[in-house]
Structure formats: C-alpha cells, structure tokens
Amino acid sequence: MRNEEIVERPAEQRTITKRYTEEAVRFIESHREQPFFLYLAHSMPHVPLFRSKEFEDKSLRGLYGDVIEELDWSVGQVLESLRQHQLDKNTIVFFSSDNGPWLTFNEQGGSAGLLREGKGSTWEGGMREPTIVWWPGKIPAASVSAELGSTMDIYTTAILLAGGKVPGDRVIDGVDLRPVLCETGESPRNTMFYYRGTRLMAVRHNQWKAHFITQPGYGGGPTSHDPPLLFNLNEDPSESYNLAEKHPQVIQQIRQVAGRHTEQMEPAPSQLEIPLR
Amino acid sequence: MRNEEIVERPAEQRTITKRYTEEAVRFIESHREQPFFLYLAHSMPHVPLFRSKEFEDKSLRGLYGDVIEELDWSVGQVLESLRQHQLDKNTIVFFSSDNGPWLTFNEQGGSAGLLREGKGSTWEGGMREPTIVWWPGKIPAASVSAELGSTMDIYTTAILLAGGKVPGDRVIDGVDLRPVLCETGESPRNTMFYYRGTRLMAVRHNQWKAHFITQPGYGGGPTSHDPPLLFNLNEDPSESYNLAEKHPQVIQQIRQVAGRHTEQMEPAPSQLEIPLR
Numbered sequence: 001m002r003n004e005e006i007v008e009r010p011a012e013q014r015t016i017t018k019r020y021t022e023e024a025v026r027f028i029e030s031h032r033e034q035p036f037f038l039y040l041a042h043s044m045p046h047v048p049l050f051r052s053k054e055f056e057d058k059s060l061r062g063l064y065g066d067v068i069e070e071l072d073w074s075v076g077q078v079l080e081s082l083r084q085h086q087l088d089k090n091t092i093v094f095f096s097s098d099n100g101p102w103l104t105f106n107e108q109g110g111s112a113g114l115l116r117e118g119k120g121s122t123w124e125g126g127m128r129e130p131t132i133v134w135w136p137g138k139i140p141a142a143s144v145s146a147e148l149g150s151t152m153d154i155y156t157t158a159i160l161l162a163g164g165k166v167p168g169d170r171v172i173d174g175v176d177l178r179p180v181l182c183e184t185g186e187s188p189r190n191t192m193f194y195y196r197g198t199r200l201m202a203v204r205h206n207q208w209k210a211h212f213i214t215q216p217g218y219g220g221g222p223t224s225h226d227p228p229l230l231f232n233l234n235e236d237p238s239e240s241y242n243l244a245e246k247h248p249q250v251i252q253q254i255r256q257v258a259g260r261h262t263e264q265m266e267p268a269p270s271q272l273e274i275p276l277r
Numbered sequence: 278m279r280n281e282e283i284v285e286r287p288a289e290q291r292t293i294t295k296r297y298t299e300e301a302v303r304f305i306e307s308h309r310e311q312p313f314f315l316y317l318a319h320s321m322p323h324v325p326l327f328r329s330k331e332f333e334d335k336s337l338r339g340l341y342g343d344v345i346e347e348l349d350w351s352v353g354q355v356l357e358s359l360r361q362h363q364l365d366k367n368t369i370v371f372f373s374s375d376n377g378p379w380l381t382f383n384e385q386g387g388s389a390g391l392l393r394e395g396k397g398s399t400w401e402g403g404m405r406e407p408t409i410v411w412w413p414g415k416i417p418a419a420s421v422s423a424e425l426g427s428t429m430d431i432y433t434t435a436i437l438l439a440g441g442k443v444p445g446d447r448v449i450d451g452v453d454l455r456p457v458l459c460e461t462g463e464s465p466r467n468t469m470f471y472y473r474g475t476r477l478m479a480v481r482h483n484q485w486k487a488h489f490i491t492q493p494g495y496g497g498g499p500t501s502h503d504p505p506l507l508f509n510l511n512e513d514p515s516e517s518y519n520l521a522e523k524h525p526q527v528i529q530q531i532r533q534v535a536g537r538h539t540e541q542m543e544p545a546p547s548q549l550e551i552p553l554r
Contacts, residue, residue, distance in 0.1 A: 106518045146337055232384075234339070
C-alpha cells in the first residue's frame with residue numbers, strides 16, 4: 001500500500017526488503033534539511049520468507065539466515081545514508097522487533113536463543129527482544145545495558161529528545177529512556193506487564209518475574225499458578241528454575257504491583273477488526 | 278598439588294582462581310626468554326563455586342556470574358603479562374572449556390545458551406564449547422569462524438606452529454588448524470565423533486549430526502534410534518527439528534563415516550582409576 005491505496009496485490013515479496021530500503025533512503029534524502037521521523041517496519045523475517053536473488057544462499061542458516069543477511073544489508077544502507085548526509089550525529093536509530101520466533105514454522109520461524117518458548121506466549125522467548133540504539137557521539141559504541149526498556153518507551157523518549165511535551169491528558173505507558181541510553185542514570189522502568197489479549201499473564205518487577213497464568217504460544221490452553229511461578233531473570237533468563245517456594249516475600253510484592261496496575265487499568269477498544277482472544 | 282606433592286588439603290577455593298593466575302603470570306615472567314607452553318586449567322567454574330572477596334556481587338548473574346567475572350579478570354592478567362614482556366605477537370592463546378553446564382546444579386551449573394542439554398550428554402549443550410584464539414598480528418581481531426575444530430587439534434596445531442613434527446608412529450586424532458586460524462584456508466576437520474565412555478553415540482559430518490543413541494547427561498538411560506535422529510546444525514543448532522525422514526542419503530553417508538571409524542578404532546586403556554561407564 002502507499003498511504004491508503006493498494007498499489008500491488010499480491011505483493012512481490014522477493015524484492016520487498018530491497019524496495020522498503022530504497023524507499024527509506026529516498027525519504028531520508030528528501031527530508032534531510034528538516035527534522036524527520038522514519039518508521040521502517042520490515043515485513044521480513046515474518047513467514048512466508050523471501051529474499052532477493054543477491055541473498056540466495058548467502059548464509060549458513062538457510063532461508064531464514066539469508067533473509068537476515070538482507071535485513072542487515074538494509075540497516076547498513078539506512079545508516080550509510082545518514083552518514084552521507086552528515087545526519088549521523090543528529091539522528092537516533094532504534095533497531096528492535098515486535099515478538100519472538102513463530103516456533104510452529106521450525107527453522108523458518110526463527111529462534112529465541114536461550115529464552116523459553118516463542119511468539120504468542122508470555123515467556124521471555126515470546127516477548128523479550130534484542131534492541132540496538134545507535135547515536136554516534138551520544139551513545140558510546142558497544143555499550144550494553146541490563147536495564148529495562150520497552151518499545152512503548154520510544155514514544156516518550158523520542159518526544160523528549162525532540163524537545164516536545166508528552167501529553168498530560170491521558171495515561172502514558174512509556175517512560176523516558178534518555179538517562180539509560182546516554183549512561184547518565186538508571187532506567188525509570190522497573191516493571192513489565194505481560195498480557196495475552198486483555199488477560200494479565202505475568203509481571204516482571206526488577207529481576208523477578210511471576211507467572212500467574214502460562215500458555216504455550218500455539219496449541220494448548222492456559223494453566224493458572226497459585227502461587228505463581230517465580231524466576232530470577234538475571235540469574236536464570238531461560239526461566240528454568242522456579243523459586244516461588246524460596247521467595248514468598250517477592251511474590252507478595254509482585255502481587256501488590258499487579259493489584260495496583262489492574263485497579264487502574266481500563267482496556268482500550270481493540271484496534272483490530274477481529275479482537276484477540 | 279605442586280607436581281606430585283600435596284601442598285594444601287582441603288584447598289582454600291575462595292582464592293584458588295587468584296592463586297592460579299599469580300602462578301601463571303610468574304611462570305610467564307620466569308620463562309619469557311625461552312619458548313614455553315602454559316596450560317592454565319582453572320578449577321572454576323566447576324561446582325562447588327567460589328570467588329575471592331573482590332568479586333562478591335560483582336555481577337548480576339549471582340555466584341556463577343561472580344566466578345566468571347574473576348575468570349575474566351584472570352585472562353586479562355595473563356594477556357597483560359604477555360603484552361608487558363612484548364610476547365603478545367609471539368604467543369598464541371587458546372581459551373576454551375571441556376564440557377557444557379552441569380544442569381543438575383541449576384543456576385550454579387552454568388548454561389549452554391541455545392544449545393540442547395548439558396554435561397554428560399552428547400547433545401551440543403554437553404560437548405560444543407565456545408573458543409577464542411588470540412594471536413595479535415596473525416589472527417584478525419573479532420574474526421569468527423563457523424569451521425570445525427576440537428581441543429584434540431591443539432596438540433597437532435601447536436607442534437606445527439612451533440616448527441616440530443607430529444609423531445608418525447601412532448594414530449593422531451588431531452588435525453592442523455593453522456589454515457582456519459590464520460584465514461588462509463578451510464579446517465581439515467569435517468567430522469566429530471561423540472562418545473559417552475567407549476560408546477559411539479553420535480557423529481557429526483559437516484553441518485549434519487546423526488544421533489544413534491541419546492541419553493540425558495544425568496538421570497535416564499540410553500535410547501537407540503533407527504534411523505538415527507538427524508539435525509542440520511547450521512540451521513538448527515538447538516537440535517530441535519529431526520530431519521531423518523527428509524534426508525536418508527545423508528544418514529547413509531554418516532553411517533559409512535561411522536563404520537570406517539569404528540573399524541579402525543581401538544579403545545585405549547582408561548587413564549582413570551575407575552573406568553567411565
């Protein structure tokens with residue numbers, strides 16, 4: 001689609017990564033004299049997977065690896081364009097993803113590495129994403145942070161970086177990540193709420209994650225846990241060793257955090273035609 | 278022990294990493310005028326875990342992470358000593374480990390990341406190790422190889438690097454890794470044989486690994502597979518997706534490789550007092 005108009009149907013997906021990239025680079029070039037916001041949401045590596053001719057058998061990791069090679073090329077093109085137009089010191093780039101691997105598709109669905117389960121679940125393999133933030137001169141190269149952040153925080157952070165004001169007439173779920181990005185302080189985020197549709201499944205508070213309900217991403221119903229399963233994500237990011245019996249006071253604290261959250265929460269109407277269940 | 282003599286019993290393990298390191302640095306200093314071979318086999322991070330006072334709560338990963346921090350410090354001391362004595366361009370350093378995590382000990386046993394199972398098993402989590410080889414000026418920094426190598430190859434490689442001759446009067450299991458280390462060619466190793474005691478459990482040939490018998494590292498007996506389980510380790514390093522039905526010709530080839538190996542193999546007498554079963 002271009003804006004609201006359907007320009008190609010079915011889409012030729014073998015060249016979709018390349019064409020998105022070219023469009024992004026054109027956008028940067030034509031907006032280089034003014035502030036701009038570019039949201040480049042690649043369709044790949046969502047199944048069904050496609051890559052252009054130049055990336056066939058480029059990787060050892062099969063079709064999925066080839067697709068990743070082309071996405072890597074794409075990111076390089078975007079950064080190169082920023083450098084070429086001397087915008088690199090004045091542009092912040094976030095690179096992340098929206099969910100973990102779709103395990104139903106085996107090797108073609110991706111891998112969550114050491115994290116448990118995948119897309120659709122509220123285990124870390126479904127919801128924790130690697131993220132790279134690039135801002136030469138402001139963010140030291142190769143710095144690594146174990147602080148918490150969420151894609152929800154990009155909104156707040158980007159507004160504040162641009163010198164704007166975050167709206168005060170509604171509840172904003174995002175926090176200001178500037179201190180942690182620029183290494184001047186800690187992330188204000190110490191809690192994550194893990195939802196499946198409108199159901200609160202798990203809560204993370206600092207290094208602790210409590211699962212009140214678990215459910216496989218695909219194929220399998222919900223299981224309630226009382227006490228909840230408790231994992232120390234710093235020491236056990238794979239969620240292998242349940243520590244609920246050892247730390248009842250941590251569970252007590254997370255129950256309070258969850259209770260305060262649930263009391264204040266008003267589910268918004270679904271933005272999808274078919275509501276998620 | 279110092280040579281054959283018991284010098285401390287029980288060993289004070291809280292300072293063992295530090296004392297091994299100091300001894301290694303002293304050895305480098307006192308041998309800096311001549312060729313030397315140093316084998317620094319840390320006791321840590323084998324359970325029970327210990328770290329010195331300076332490394333308490335140094336990491337987010339608990340006791341295990343603290344121990345790793347101290348080992349990282351130790352490696353730094355060794356490399357720094359080589360630099361100080363201008364030996365860094367003339368010394369090759371291998372950093373590796375002997376097996377995967379001892380999963381029975383949960384967070385204190387370590388983690389194999391995305392690899393399946395752990396110590397004692399012939400899944401990748403038990404036997405595949407990360408390895409870093411350091412040789413400034415000869416091995417480009419940050420180069421990564423997907424070629425195969427084994428700790429068995431260090432013997433052959435080190436002899437050849439030192440200008441010696443590999444003995445011809447016996448079968449040598451190691452190969453010459455010089456080409457792959459210095460990026461002048463491929464590794465001569467394309468096969469790995471996975472043993473548990475004297476029993477051949479699995480065979481890797483190029484990217485393919487066939488499991489004829491599997492057994493959990495601890496707690497559980499052997500299960501035979503006919504046809505063997507077959508995994509493509511390039512596309513599926515976690516050994517999640519059995520491709521045996523799809524690739525009978527690969528299994529045929531691996532059976533031949535295994536057959537040739539088994540015909541030639543004479544198990545050596547055990548070097549342990551109590552033979553492994």
